[in-house]
Amino acid sequence: MEKQRPLEQYRRFAQEAIAPMAKPSDLAGRLDPAVVEALRANGFLGCITPTALGGLGMDPISYGQLTAEVGRACSSARTLMTVHHLVSAAILRWGGGEVKARLVPRLARGEEIAAFALSESEAGSDASALSTTIRREGDYIFLSGEKCWVSFGQIASVILVIGRAAEGITAVLVPCDTPGLHRHAVTSMVGVRAGMMAEITFDNCKLPATAIVGRAGFGLSHVATTALDHGRYSVAWGAVGIADAAVCASYAFAKTREQFGSVLKDKPLMRARLTRISVAARAARALCMEAGRLRNAGAPSAIVETMVAKYAASKAAVYAANEAVHIHGARGLMEEQQVERLLRDAKVTEIIEGSSDILELLLGEQDLGGDLDGSFFG
Numbered sequence: 001m002e003k004q005r006p007l008e009q010y011r012r013f014a015q016e017a018i019a020p021m022a023k024p025s026d027l028a029g030r031l032d033p034a035v036v037e038a039l040r041a042n043g044f045l046g047c048i049t050p051t052a053l054g055g056l057g058m059d060p061i062s063y064g065q066l067t068a069e070v071g072r073a074c075s076s077a078r079t080l081m082t083v084h085h086l087v088s089a090a091i092l093r094w095g096g097g098e099v100k101a102r103l104v105p106r107l108a109r110g111e112e113i114a115a116f117a118l119s120e121s122e123a124g125s126d127a128s129a130l131s132t133t134i135r136r137e138g139d140y141i142f143l144s145g146e147k148c149w150v151s152f153g154q155i156a157s158v159i160l161v162i163g164r165a166a167e168g169i170t171a172v173l174v175p176c177d178t179p180g181l182h183r184h185a186v187t188s189m190v191g192v193r194a195g196m197m198a199e200i201t202f203d204n205c206k207l208p209a210t211a212i213v214g215r216a217g218f219g220l221s222h223v224a225t226t227a228l229d230h231g232r233y234s235v236a237w238g239a240v241g242i243a244d245a246a247v248c249a250s251y252a253f254a255k256t257r258e259q260f261g262s263v264l265k266d267k268p269l270m271r272a273r274l275t276r277i278s279v280a281a282r283a284a285r286a287l288c289m290e291a292g293r294l295r296n297a298g299a300p301s302a303i304v305e306t307m308v309a310k311y312a313a314s315k316a317a318v319y320a321a322n323e324a325v326h327i328h329g330a331r332g333l334m335e336e337q338q339v340e341r342l343l344r345d346a347k348v349t350e351i352i353e354g355s356s357d358i359l360e361l362l363l364g365e366q367d368l369g370g371d372l373d374g375s376f377f378g
């Protein structure tokens with residue numbers, strides 16, 4: 001495993017290599033290629049991949065802290081890290097030896113960019129309603145269907161696609177130069193606006209049967225579950241970054257903006273607002289740290305605590321970003337100021353990788369109250 005890097009190093013990287021590109025990327029609706037290059041050059045597209053396979057082999061907390069710093073600077077860059085790593089995580093867990101040896105090092109070195117295609121127009125939260133089909137003929141499979149909302153689908157070189165085979169829902173790895181694959185840029189998404197989203201159609205794409213990840217029928221129960229678990233952990237930390245950015249921007253503004261003869265920070269009501277968002281951001285970070293600790297220990301409860309962290313952190317991000325807009329007054333709604341970007345991007349974290357409603361349903365099945373005797377923190 002990579003020696004734990006100091007948080008300060010991640011912050012410097014994100015503030016120097018990513019933050020300056022966040023506004024132009026957002027306004028252009030396209031992540032600046034220099035950001036992708038900076039992530040690639042620092043090995044940050046292979047954070048979770050073991051060193052033996054060309055990655056950095058980061059522990060979960062280091063990876064989370066880096067993700068928070070990237071998310072604090074630019075949610076679109078964080079989204080690239082999320083989708084790229086969630087595909088790597090799924091292949092590392094369920095991919096065959098050949099695909100691991102061939103593709104994982106290329107992903108870790110950023111020679112390939114991965115995207116994840118689960119959602120369809122009629123199958124959003126309800127992934128079991130997928131209509132993309134995977135038909136087997138001897139040693140080949142044929143993929144047909146249409147996927148929407150594919151983050152970085154515009155630039156990905158390989159996509160992990162979840163579709164329906166005779167055996168049940170199945171995951172396949174699809175190179176983007178496969179004949180019959182067509183991408184259409186989605187340009188009207190205002191959250192994570194530089195996320196280079198695409199709709200992807202698969203018109204009877206012919207692939208070797210070895211493109212199946214894991215076994216046919218394991219696509220939702222195993223492969224997508226691993227991908228979404230990783231995605232939730234990554235999004236949770238990204239939301240911590242947004243909350244931090246909202247808190248910092250709010251303090252900076254309140255310290256200098258004068259109304260009624262003194263700076264806003266000196267007004268009791270403003271102090272209460274600032275305190276509430278600061279506490280929300282700290283609580284979100286604490287839950288992410290706890291999820292990271294459990295993931296590092298390989299604890300079975302890590303999956304549930306990752307959901308808890310994502311649920312809480314995304315709400316904290318929306319709350320803090322909404323307050324930041326309010327604290328900035330009219331300036332908070334100016335595109336040039338980019339405080340409103342925090343709110344647009346925060347809202348996305350409540351919708352993706354299992355919306356807050358779906359997490360309430362899933363967490364509602366857990367006996368979360370059973371932990372309230374304090375043993376959870378023991």
Ligand SMILES: Cc1cc2nc3c(=O)[nH]c(=O)nc-3n(C[C@H](O)[C@H](O)[C@H](O)COP(=O)(O)OP(=O)(O)OC[C@H]3O[C@@H](n4cnc5c(N)ncnc54)[C@H](O)[C@@H]3O)c2cc1C
Nearest residue numbers: 116117118119124125149150151192348351352353355357
């Ligand atoms: C910026 C962005 C990036 C994305 N990137 C990707 C990507 O890379 N790959 C990918 O596959 N998908 C991606 N998505 C899609 C995302 O995963 C879906 O939007 C999400 O799963 C919700 O599906 P939906 O939008 O169809 O909403 P729906 O499922 O139609 O839900 C609509 C609303 O109803 C609520 N709801 C649904 N079911 C219930 C229920 N049983 N009880 C109560 N409330 C319910 C939902 O929480 C939501 O509020 C992305 C979306 C966004 C916004």
